[in-house]
Structure formats: C-alpha cells, structure tokens
Amino acid sequence: ANPSLLILAGDGIGPEVMAEVKRIIGWFGDKCGVTFDVSEDLVGGAAYDVHGVPLADATMARAQEADAVLLGAVGGPKYDVLDFSVKPERGLLRLRKEMDLYANLRPAQCFDALADFSSLKKEIVAGLDIMIVRELTSGVYFGEPRGIFPAEDGTRVGINTQRYTTEEIRRVARSAFELARRRNNKVCSMEKANVMESGILWREEVQWVHDNEYPDVELSHMYADNGAMQLVRWPKQFDVIVTDNLFGDVLSDCAAMLTGSLGMLPSASLGAPMANGRPKALYEPVHGSAPDIAGLGKANPIACILSFAMALRYSFDMGDEAARLERAVETVLADGVRTADLMGPEGGTPVSTSGMGDAILAALDAS
Numbered sequence: 001a002n003p004s005l006l007i008l009a010g011d012g013i014g015p016e017v018m019a020e021v022k023r024i025i026g027w028f029g030d031k032c033g034v035t036f037d038v039s040e041d042l043v044g045g046a047a048y049d050v051h052g053v054p055l056a057d058a059t060m061a062r063a064q065e066a067d068a069v070l071l072g073a074v075g076g077p078k079y080d081v082l083d084f085s086v087k088p089e090r091g092l093l094r095l096r097k098e099m100d101l102y103a104n105l106r107p108a109q110c111f112d113a114l115a116d117f118s119s120l121k122k123e124i125v126a127g128l129d130i131m132i133v134r135e136l137t138s139g140v141y142f143g144e145p146r147g148i149f150p151a152e153d154g155t156r157v158g159i160n161t162q163r164y165t166t167e168e169i170r171r172v173a174r175s176a177f178e179l180a181r182r183r184n185n186k187v188c189s190m191e192k193a194n195v196m197e198s199g200i201l202w203r204e205e206v207q208w209v210h211d212n213e214y215p216d217v218e219l220s221h222m223y224a225d226n227g228a229m230q231l232v233r234w235p236k237q238f239d240v241i242v243t244d245n246l247f248g249d250v251l252s253d254c255a256a257m258l259t260g261s262l263g264m265l266p267s268a269s270l271g272a273p274m275a276n277g278r279p280k281a282l283y284e285p286v287h288g289s290a291p292d293i294a295g296l297g298k299a300n301p302i303a304c305i306l307s308f309a310m311a312l313r314y315s316f317d318m319g320d321e322a323a324r325l326e327r328a329v330e331t332v333l334a335d336g337v338r339t340a341d342l343m344g345p346e347g348g349t350p351v352s353t354s355g356m357g358d359a360i361l362a363a364l365d366a367s
C-alpha cells in the first residue's frame with residue numbers, strides 16, 4: 001500500500017502554501033512514481049466553523065492512523081474572541097498531545113543565496129545546516145504543581161515546575177542520536193546542570209543513552225546560556241543540538257533567525273515508532289496563518305514545502321527525493337526567484353505564492 005499522508009491546511013495562508021505542496025506531491029507521483037494516499041481534513045478555525053471545535057474527534061483518529069500529518073497553519077483575528085477551549089491553537093495542541101510528539105525538530109539551514117538576510121555576517125552563516133531537537137511534551141510548561149497561589153504575606157506567588165523523568169529524557173535523546181547518525185554523527189546536549197537538578201539528570205541520562213546505545217556518536221554537553229552565546233558566535237560548530245522544552249523554545253527561535261525569513265522555516269514533531277516502524281509524525285512550517293497577507297497570493301510556500309521534504313526523509317525514508325526537492329528550492333533561490341518576504345532593500349519584482357511553486361516545479365523538472 002502507498003504511505004498515507006493526512007493534510008490539514010488550516011487557516012489564513014495555510015491553504016495557500018499547502019496548494020503548492022499538493023502540486024509537488026502530484027509531481028512526485030507523475031514524474032517519479034512516488035505516490036501517497038493523500039487525504040485532507042480541517043483543523044483550527046476552519047474546523048471550528050464546521051464542527052464547533054478546532055479539531056474533530058474523527059480528524060484526531062485519522063491523524064493517529066496516518067503515516068504522517070502535514071499541517072499548514074491555524075488561527076486568525078476572526079477567532080480571537082473565542083473561548084480558550086475552542087481557540088484554533090487548541091487543535092494543534094491536541095494533535096501534539098494525543099500523538100505524544102515529544103521530539104520537535106527545528107532545522108536552521110542557511111541557503112547561500114539568502115545569507116545576506118541573516119542578522120549575522122555572511123561568512124558566519126553561509127552553508128550553515130544545524131538541527132535543534134527540542135523536547136516538546138514535558139518540562140516546565142507542563143510540570144505540577146503550577147499556578148498562581150496566595151502567599152503567606154498576603155501577596156501572591158507564581159509557580160511552575162521543571163520536571164523530567166529518566167524515560168522522557170532518554171527517548172528524546174534517542175531521537176537526537178538517531179538523527180545525528182543520518183547527519184554528521186555529532187550531538188551537543190544543552191541544559192543548566194550547574195544550577196538545576198533536572199539539568200543534572202538530563203546530562204546524566206543523555207550520557208547514559210550515549211554510552212549504552214550510541215557510543216559511535218560524538219557527544220558534548222554545554223550549559224544552555226553558553227549555548228545561546230555560541231549559536232550566535234559560531235553556529236557552524238554544531239550539528240545536532242538536543243535540549244529541553246524551555247531552552248529549546250528559546251534556542252530554536254534564536255537559531256531560526258540566523259537564517260533569515262520565517263517563510264523559510266520547516267519543522268517536524270516526532271513521537272514513538274508505530275507498528276510499521278515509522279515514528280508518529282506531524283510536519284508544519286514554523287510560521288503562523290499570517291492574516292496580514294492571507295488571500296493576497298503573497299505567502300512564501302517554501303517553509304511548507306521544506307516541511308514536506310522533512311516528511312519524505314523522516315517518515316517515508318525517501319532521503320534522495322527529499323534532497324532533490326531541497327536542491328530545487330536552493331536552485332530557484334540562487335536564480336533570484338523571491339517572494340515578497342525575501343526581497344532585500346534593493347527591491348525587485350516578487351513572485352506570487354504560485355509563482356514560487358511554478359519555479360520549484362520547473363527546477364524539479366530540470367533536475
């Protein structure tokens with residue numbers, strides 16, 4: 001049977017960028033005989049409009065069954081007034097939680113043609129290709145106790161708890177080591193073992209997984225504050241970085257901006273292997289629904305297209321196809337094809353969302 005892919009285009013520019021991915025999926029079917037069983041469903045505001053909830057139970061069930069889920073974006077001003085329990089974002093949170101997607105992969109890759117866009121010097125970012133693995137389902141964002149409580153002096157106290165178990169650390173460490181084996185065999189783990197008990201455990205357990213299961217991979221440890229500094233000073237020293245939920249949130253946003261526009265950034269969230277050996281997986285661009293440009297044909301589809309490339313590589317074992325798609329993106333950028341978000345101060349004429357799709361399809365044809 002063909003591998004199955006569930007597409008949840010969502011809101012705002014989600015359906016616009018997804019339309020270009022669908023053309024690319026069609027291209028792989030027509031030109032390479034690589035076919036998927038693609039199905040589509042609603043998420044976010046689009047689901048709320050129809051079902052009164054941002055993710056219907058039936059959609060959740062389909063996501064659990066699918067070999068991979070590809071999501072566009074959710075949210076928009078129309079839904080800002082909704083109760084928190086049915087906000088579009090809750091659809092995405094439900095997917096992540098019920099699929100138990102504990103490893104969030106955030107590549108920071110610099111396409112040479114866009115190196116001028118970085119906030120850093122070109123020579124520091126040109127050719128950069130690193131991967132941050134952020135633990136996504138535990139840590140201080142979830143730990144109990146949490147809340148705002150009355151304090152003894154009559155004021156209040158806000159409490160969150162950083163909590164990690166051995167298994168939570170080991171499983172995300174394994175994801176990082178697996179990735180490293182497919183890349184440059186090098187992992188740097190970041191925590192604050194100098195001031196946090198959970199950081200000490202993190203360091204010990206990552207080391208344990210290394211020594212017992214991945215001794216062939218080069219492992220180093222770094223305090224996360226130094227890691228932030230090193231990311232900006234000399235990012236090419238890293239290959240795979242593995243870190244907890246909170247540090248990963250901050251470090252991945254920081255790393256992302258080393259490489260330029262939000263419209264370029266893909267992500268993957270992976271969980272435990274399913275019966276067929278594939279990990280539970282959700283792929284999505286880092287950007288949101290961009291209501292300011294929705295419906296105008298201005299959105300850059302590359303983040304969503306590169307998210308699909310990650311699906312090819314990490315869910316479907318199609319590394320060659322993924323690389324071919326990534327090379328096509330690189331080619332069009334080198335040729336100067338730019339959506340509006342990629343225009344520099346020197347200006348020029350931007351292409352539309354579908355214009356970028358056309359260029360990438362042409363580059364695929366020529367490859």
Ligand code: NAI
Nearest residue numbers: 073074075076262263287288289290291292293299300341
């Ligand atoms: P956003 O990422 O949607 O937009 C931020 C800025 O970047 C905007 O100026 C937008 O036009 C631009 N931008 C984003 N993606 C682009 C693309 N592909 N091509 C060209 N320009 C692009 O973040 P914002 O404005 O904070 O949030 C808008 C809505 O999206 C909100 O409802 C928010 O909750 C939701 N959101 C959803 C996310 C998701 O679905 N994973 C993630 C972040 C925000």
Ligand code: MG
Nearest residue numbers: 248249250253
């Ligand atoms: Mg963040």
